[in-house]
Each structure stands twice: as structure tokens, then as C-alpha cells.
Amino acid sequence: MAYAYLEREIHEKLEIYVKKYNQQYTKCLIRGIEIPLNGRPEELVRQIFLHFLIKESTLLPDKITIKVETNNHDIEIYKKQKNETFKPHQNPLIIVEVKREDVKLQNYFAQIERYLTNSGCNIGILYNYHEIVTLTKNFNKFEIYYLKKLIEIQELILQVNSTNDENLFAFQNAQNGNIESFLYLIHKYGEYTNHRIIFKLKHHSSAIEGNLFYIKKDKIYYKICGQYHKKYQSFDFQDFEKLISILY
Structure with missing residues (x-):
């Protein structure tokens, strides 16, 4: 039953089209590349997450910039640089790692902690469609929180994005x-x-x-x-x- 929810949401929210051999595809909302619906379960979870950021939340285009498959990270969220004459290097606000529906996110805590440390980023998110886990770095220690809905991620991003530069x-x-x-x-x-x-x-x-x-x-x-x-x-x-x- 759990798998049926994701499949239904994919067909409701993503643009699906059929090509040769009756294969169904969608396109990445950031990169524009073709994604087959069969055989890429982790990628489809990522597209649902991106759909929330782009289509359902109020964050874009004024608040954040999204990068996909950059620095070996599934998704990176950056503060949008609005001043055209001041665009220095910046670390991501949040790193997101998406997983298939059937994996236990607890098995990937060490992975996201390593990504955060190496990238100078303080907030990480693990997402497998059914669970949302955030890891926040405070004084070299990681605090773990479980969120119930994607809308809570919007509140988290708005909070970290509002800090004075x-x-x-x-x-x-x-x-x-x-x-x-x-x-x-x-x-x-x-x-x-x-x-x-x-x-x-x-x-x-x-x-x-x-x-x-x-x-x-x-x-x-x-x-x-x-x-x-x-x-x-x-x-x-x-x-x-x-x-x-x-x-x-």
C-alpha cells in the first residue's frame, strides 16, 4: 500500500509521457533530463522533493537556488544571491540526500554527517518519501529531528535563510x-x-x-x-x- 501512494503522487504531480516500447518517462524539474519511471526509484523520490520546493512551496524564485547532483550530493539548497555585483563562493544552506522508499534512513546518518562536515554546511535532510529526518550541526555535534510533513522543511529553510548576511x-x-x-x-x-x-x-x-x-x-x-x-x-x-x- 505504501508504494501505491508514491506511484499515485508521481502521476498526479509529475508530467508523464510515453515513448518507444510503451516506456513511461518524466523530466527532472531542475536538469531537464529524461527519467524512466521504471528502474529509478530513488530519482523519483527526488523529483517529488523537488516538486515540493519548486511548485508547492513559496520559496522560489526569490529565496533559494537549487542544485542537483553537485559535489556528489543529491540536492543542494543555497541562499539566492540577489546582488549581481556581490556573488562570492558560498556553502550550501542545506544538503538533501534522497533514498528509496524501502531503506532505513538511520543507516545513512554517517553519510550525511560526513557531507555536512566536508561542505561547511550545518543542516542535512534525509528523505525516502515516508520519513523526513533532519540533522543539524551545533558545535561539531549533530542533533537529529524527525519531521512529519514537507511543509516543515519550508519553515526550516526560511528560518536559516533569514539570518543577516x-x-x-x-x-x-x-x-x-x-x-x-x-x-x-x-x-x-x-x-x-x-x-x-x-x-x-x-x-x-x-x-x-x-x-x-x-x-x-x-x-x-x-x-x-x-x-x-x-x-x-x-x-x-x-x-x-x-x-x-x-x-x-
Whole structure:
């Protein structure tokens, strides 16, 4: 009887179509790839979960971004980056692992705990259509909760998504010329080549795109993006005019 509920929900909520040899298919709501209804039970559970996030909840498109099969995770949920000039690397808000209906989620606690630790993420969800288990990381310990309905996941996401973004606040201050905020941001995002930081100096007509920043006394040293074989450039704190963008 339990399996019948999932099959009924699949046909009620997902777009099903028939191809050669009378095989039924649906399409992933995120990736758009074809999924055969027979032989992919875990994938169908994932599509029901995605359907809730996209079609039934009020989260999208304003609150979150969803990635599927990224970093070996079934589903990753990210805070939506609304500022087009501030898009640094971010860790997922939540990692979701979906399982077939007949598996015991308790057997996968260690797996989701490992994923959370390696990804710098604090909330994980295990879902097999019949059970919803959340694992929350607090001070390197995991607290386990059982949810009754998918709507409770929406409340969880809204709660974690509503936390103030101190980095965005610092970015806005640096855009207005605050040198302390700029120093904080280049320390956080500018020490390597994975971010492009564009800024403006006083008495310079054009903006500068740099990375590999470091600070020594009252000077900021950096390299022009793509010109790593050349010497470091530098400027005094007092020459900083404003930050323009930080992009991953």
C-alpha cells in the first residue's frame, strides 16, 4: 500500500509521457533530463522533493537556488544571491540526500554527517518519501529531528535563510568607501585566485581587477587578474576610493 501512494503522487504531480516500447518517462524539474519511471526509484523520490520546493512551496524564485547532483550530493539548497555585483563562493544552506522508499534512513546518518562536515554546511535532510529526518550541526555535534510533513522543511529553510548576511553588509559599506570593510573582504575573499575583486582608487580613471591580496603595514598588495607572472601592485589605505564587485 505504501508504494501505491508514491506511484499515485508521481502521476498526479509529475508530467508523464510515453515513448518507444510503451516506456513511461518524466523530466527532472531542475536538469531537464529524461527519467524512466521504471528502474529509478530513488530519482523519483527526488523529483517529488523537488516538486515540493519548486511548485508547492513559496520559496522560489526569490529565496533559494537549487542544485542537483553537485559535489556528489543529491540536492543542494543555497541562499539566492540577489546582488549581481556581490556573488562570492558560498556553502550550501542545506544538503538533501534522497533514498528509496524501502531503506532505513538511520543507516545513512554517517553519510550525511560526513557531507555536512566536508561542505561547511550545518543542516542535512534525509528523505525516502515516508520519513523526513533532519540533522543539524551545533558545535561539531549533530542533533537529529524527525519531521512529519514537507511543509516543515519550508519553515526550516526560511528560518536559516533569514539570518543577516554580515558579508553583504560589509560589501555595501566598502562600496561606499569604507576601508575597514574592504580590508575585511579582501582577507576573506581576496587571498587566492578564485575570486575577482574589482575596485577603484582615487586619482585613477579606470577600475582595477585584482586578487592574491595581502596587507603589510598601511599598504595593500595585489596582482592584476591574469597577470600573475608580473610583480605585485600596491596602494596606500588612503588611496582606496570604493569597491565595485566581488565575483566567484
